[in-house]
Amino acid sequence: MDNIINLLNAAVAAGTPLLLGTLGEILTEKSGNLNLGVEGMMFMGAVSGLAGGLAAEQWLGGAGVMAAVGALLISFLAGALGALIYSFLTITLRANQNVTGLTLTIFGTGFGNFFGEILGQRSATGFAQVTQGTQAMFQPIHFGALSDIPILGKLLFSYNWIVYFSVALAILMAWFFKKSRTGLNLRAVGEDPATADAAGINVTRYKYLATIVGGGICGIGGMYMCMVTCNGIWVHGCVSGYGWLAVALVIFATWNPARAILCGIIFGGLTVLRMYFPIKGLATQFYDMVPYIVTIVVLVITSIRQSREHSQPKSCGNNYFREER
Amino acid sequence: MENTKTNAVEMKNVTKTFGSVVANHDVNLTLRTGEILALLGENGSGKTTLMNMLSGIYFPDHGEIYIHGKEVSIRSPKDAFALGIGMIHQHFKLVDVLTAAENIVLGLPGGATINRKLLSQKIRDISQKYGFDIDPDKKIYQMSVSEKQTVEIIKVLYRGAGILILDEPTAVLTPQETEKLFRVLRAMKDDNKAIIIITHKLHEVLSVSDRVAILRKGEYIDTVETGKATQQSLTEMMVGHSVSLSIDRPEGIPKKDCLKVHSLTCINSDGVKKLDQVSFDAFGGEILGVAGIAGSGQKELCEALTGLYPVKGGSILFHNEVDGHLVDENLVGKSPDEIIKKGISMAFVPEDRLGMGLVASLDMVDNIMLKNYRQNSGPFVDRETPKKTAERLIEELQIVTPGVHTPIRRLSGGNVQKVLLGREIECSPQLLIVAYPARGLDINSSYTVYDLLNQQKKKGVAVIFIGEDLDVLLEISDRLLVLCGGQVSGIVDPRTTSKEEIGLMMVHVGDQNKENQANLQKERKEAATHE
Numbered sequence: 001m002d003n004i005i006n007l008l009n010a011a012v013a014a015g016t017p018l019l020l021g022t023l024g025e026i027l028t029e030k031s032g033n034l035n036l037g038v039e040g041m042m043f044m045g046a047v048s049g050l051a052g053g054l055a056a057e058q059w060l061g062g063a064g065v066m067a068a069v070g071a072l073l074i075s076f077l078a079g080a081l082g083a084l085i086y087s088f089l090t091i092t093l094r095a096n097q098n099v100t101g102l103t104l105t106i107f108g109t110g111f112g113n114f115f116g117e118i119l120g121q122r123s124a125t126g127f128a129q130v131t132q133g134t135q136a137m138f139q140p141i142h143f144g145a146l147s148d149i150p151i152l153g154k155l156l157f158s159y160n161w162i163v164y165f166s167v168a169l170a171i172l173m174a175w176f177f178k179k180s181r182t183g184l185n186l187r188a189v190g191e192d193p194a195t196a197d198a199a200g201i202n203v204t205r206y207k208y209l210a211t212i213v214g215g216g217i218c219g220i221g222g223m224y225m226c227m228v229t230c231n232g233i234w235v236h237g238c239v240s241g242y243g244w245l246a247v248a249l250v251i252f253a254t255w256n257p258a259r260a261i262l263c264g265i266i267f268g269g270l271t272v273l274r275m276y277f278p279i280k281g282l283a284t285q286f287y288d289m290v291p292y293i294v295t296i297v298v299l300v301i302t303s304i305r306q307s308r309e310h311s312q313p314k315s316c317g318n319n320y321f322r323e324e325r
Numbered sequence: 326m327e328n329t330k331t332n333a334v335e336m337k338n339v340t341k342t343f344g345s346v347v348a349n350h351d352v353n354l355t356l357r358t359g360e361i362l363a364l365l366g367e368n369g370s371g372k373t374t375l376m377n378m379l380s381g382i383y384f385p386d387h388g389e390i391y392i393h394g395k396e397v398s399i400r401s402p403k404d405a406f407a408l409g410i411g412m413i414h415q416h417f418k419l420v421d422v423l424t425a426a427e428n429i430v431l432g433l434p435g436g437a438t439i440n441r442k443l444l445s446q447k448i449r450d451i452s453q454k455y456g457f458d459i460d461p462d463k464k465i466y467q468m469s470v471s472e473k474q475t476v477e478i479i480k481v482l483y484r485g486a487g488i489l490i491l492d493e494p495t496a497v498l499t500p501q502e503t504e505k506l507f508r509v510l511r512a513m514k515d516d517n518k519a520i521i522i523i524t525h526k527l528h529e530v531l532s533v534s535d536r537v538a539i540l541r542k543g544e545y546i547d548t549v550e551t552g553k554a555t556q557q558s559l560t561e562m563m564v565g566h567s568v569s570l571s572i573d574r575p576e577g578i579p580k581k582d583c584l585k586v587h588s589l590t591c592i593n594s595d596g597v598k599k600l601d602q603v604s605f606d607a608f609g610g611e612i613l614g615v616a617g618i619a620g621s622g623q624k625e626l627c628e629a630l631t632g633l634y635p636v637k638g639g640s641i642l643f644h645n646e647v648d649g650h651l652v653d654e655n656l657v658g659k660s661p662d663e664i665i666k667k668g669i670s671m672a673f674v675p676e677d678r679l680g681m682g683l684v685a686s687l688d689m690v691d692n693i694m695l696k697n698y699r700q701n702s703g704p705f706v707d708r709e710t711p712k713k714t715a716e717r718l719i720e721e722l723q724i725v726t727p728g729v730h731t732p733i734r735r736l737s738g739g740n741v742q743k744v745l746l747g748r749e750i751e752c753s754p755q756l757l758i759v760a761y762p763a764r765g766l767d768i769n770s771s772y773t774v775y776d777l778l779n780q781q782k783k784k785g786v787a788v789i790f791i792g793e794d795l796d797v798l799l800e801i802s803d804r805l806l807v808l809c810g811g812q813v814s815g816i817v818d819p820r821t822t823s824k825e826e827i828g829l830m831m832v833h834v835g836d837q838n839k840e841n842q843a844n845l846q847k848e849r850k851e852a853a854t855h856e
Contacts, residue, residue, distance in 0.1 A: 180437055181436065181437060195418040199432030309422050
């Protein structure tokens, strides 16, 4: 029993970067852009988040809240910068979305590892690391009595702030798509840009904004990998495929931000399964494979089940050009 | 009302050119408030271009546009909206996965959230006022074409349009739906809205409009009172010379066995019976018309005959010569390729011309090659023969195209249809299946198509003509098969049957027919045992 609760707790913590990546990509795809550069944007967010934290420590007076805010903002901007490059290429120059996204992944991965190494070389210890004060900012929050409730406390009130931030973001995004006027317009842009254009919606602006904000959210996901999963130390290749999992999770979540929370937890659980339910003799490599195998299975199942409403926005992957007939 | 005195729209000497092509030349048009004006013209006569200038899609080269007496310049669809001009395009601009209400409110300014209750109420109010029938919460992809059109009209009305432009609104509707649309248009007219309806169907012009404006080859011809016009007079103004409006039906051509369909049953992927015990004969030297409400199994019938649709039961016997013997070959279960390889030549002109019939981005030569490239021996294809065929078709069928190497999608609807028909006829088939061959075509092109079909009939080809215009079906076919919900509700002689009787058969399978079908099957069985 304890094992299960511990697993669930760890699953939420491990699933949060997946959730953030998924949310970012859902927002992007809702505008009709298929950005395969999630992995790259997460890498950019990871290294920039770390750099932002370090910079805040150095210039804004020490560790703590300022460093955490700095990490959050800078990682968002870095992810957004990656998405801006993508947007300019695909929306303005109408480059192929798949190729541009893949290129962004390669670029972002290189960007992250390159600057991660530089940060390490420039620090006295030989590796880039935030101070303990900042590390503490990314530890689970203790809500006093609430966190001490048996089972429930562990399941609900023992996470770091980004976890709560992500869940809130997912719910906000679900509301945005379902209820808000802007969300409706955005969905129209992703489904049928020509129709949206004729209805007086500025397609280009919507695409740019959704893609850039989506990229920023992916960037925060990358920052989580660096600050929480890796404890504020730069680890070479720290994002390691989470971006790709996020792209697949968008399909699993059927483009529904609220469902993405659940998907994030399931896949987070799969990545940490080994620690809680070890089977003797089973190679750890097998456990490492599990999330990817499940991804394949999920993709197969979701492609068999055909639904008009819970499927990819129709114009996703195609660039919009008004004068084309 | 002061508006009734001024003209809603006045266009003076409007000219628009695209490169060297003059789409509109010094066109004058007046639309009064509270009237329905029909804009009549053949394909390519510049009707849509003219209207696009009103709705802000194009900007005129010169000329003036006055709305309610004031000179305006309309530079974008937004400007047009602001002036109260709404256009309902031929291809609906709706988002499939959204509801009717969501589509209607799309892109409008307003608060952060949408008050759905109020929105639905407003839509219901508009619907009630003009007699629409719509569920605001229904998703577009679940709607029929006619419902989608209703959403488009409400969308325009919701935005407060007083001037409505409908681009060929009836092209996709059944006669009943068309009548419903016309009732709505009349209600809107009584509400002092100004309406322009673009069409080339003459009987519709006569039944719904108050005045008719005629364009021919980009030139403005005249505006006449509908009451003083006849089909004949309008046609002459539209085409520029007198045309015979009756369709030829050559009689006395010897019939020969070609196709026997027996108890054909097809079930779609959802388990719904799309064809139910369909039995009929098609003879060489005759045109068998197929009538029915859209979606009564026409598409499935065509595709089952050509091997594209899985057949659940029944047989399709094709009378053919094999090794010097005449035999009835069953085509059920054979792939289209096998059917072609067996030497059975069957031409199929699908309803979706650019989807199933031709490859839009390929040129004429390549499209012709699609049908016969397998005949080439060796690794290389022969482009010379199809090129010559293409050139001959252009000449024979008067296809208007810049050249054989122009992508098909750049051609107008009528010319695309001619290319497709021409290619199918080229392989001298024994059976020719055409689905809605005149859909979206103007009078001249339609008659060219009918002539082509009659020529094939005279050659002894069995023609199956799936159509929607009952007037045409009654005039051209030798026998008329009526489909209703996937069943054959009767095969009648069009010379002695009225439109109303067929209309009834389209919605109802009578008992008498079931008897007929049973008799036909009995006869068949007897004939089989005799052999």
